[in-house]
Amino acid sequence: MVKKTKKEEIQETPRSEEKVEKEQKAGGEDDLSAKLQEKEKEATDNYDKYVRAVAELENYKKRALRERTDSIKYGNENIIKDILPLVDNLDRALQHTGNSGDFEAFKEGLKMLQDQLLCTLEKHGVQKIECADKDFDPNVHEAMFQVDSDVHNDNKIVEELERGYILNGRLLRPAKVSVCKRVKTDYCKE
Numbered sequence: 001m002v003k004k005t006k007k008e009e010i011q012e013t014p015r016s017e018e019k020v021e022k023e024q025k026a027g028g029e030d031d032l033s034a035k036l037q038e039k040e041k042e043a044t045d046n047y048d049k050y051v052r053a054v055a056e057l058e059n060y061k062k063r064a065l066r067e068r069t070d071s072i073k074y075g076n077e078n079i080i081k082d083i084l085p086l087v088d089n090l091d092r093a094l095q096h097t098g099n100s101g102d103f104e105a106f107k108e109g110l111k112m113l114q115d116q117l118l119c120t121l122e123k124h125g126v127q128k129i130e131c132a133d134k135d136f137d138p139n140v141h142e143a144m145f146q147v148d149s150d151v152h153n154d155n156k157i158v159e160e161l162e163r164g165y166i167l168n169g170r171l172l173r174p175a176k177v178s179v180c181k182r183v184k185t186d187y188c189k190e
Helices: 006-074 077-099 103-123
Strands: 126-128 141-149 157-162 165-167 170-173 175-182
Touching: 077 103, 103 126, 141 157
Parallel strands: 141 175
Antiparallel strands: 126 165, 157 175, 165 170
16 A cells, blocks of 8 residues: 555545535535425415415305395295295185175184284294283384373373284384373363
8 A cells, every 4th residue: 555645645635525515515405405396395285275275265255145145035935935825815715705795704714814824924023012001112103193082091002003013023113003192181270
């Protein structure tokens, strides 16, 4: 073996360190390149997820709008199905009016139809407002006029002119009534 001088050893050492550094840089560049590719793939995946989420949101909005439109359009379907038998019964009653001269039977049939209709309305949350012998309540009654009376107490309902209804706790239509105004009899004493 040939022995190297110190000068040659010194010169060789930096070269070998340079080689090591270059190799590390090359290895580091490969590592950075791999990391960059990994991050680009992750960014592509995230963008794809974003595009899918936006598309799903748009589809949800369209579906919700369509369902809302359908519920408005067909929302009364159940009550209409319940009222159709009433229409059938009215048709039958009208057919029998020409054949029968019995007014009492006709009157009884109309009463049955009214009861059937009220039951159908109650099934769907409609309640009638009771007025007979009640105090006037401006929340559910509409006073059409006042009646002077000695028989009724002041502010009592005398007569129901048109029935009022409540739908699921909310006033649908107020009852139109006449209200008693107590007649005051003042006698002058001289």
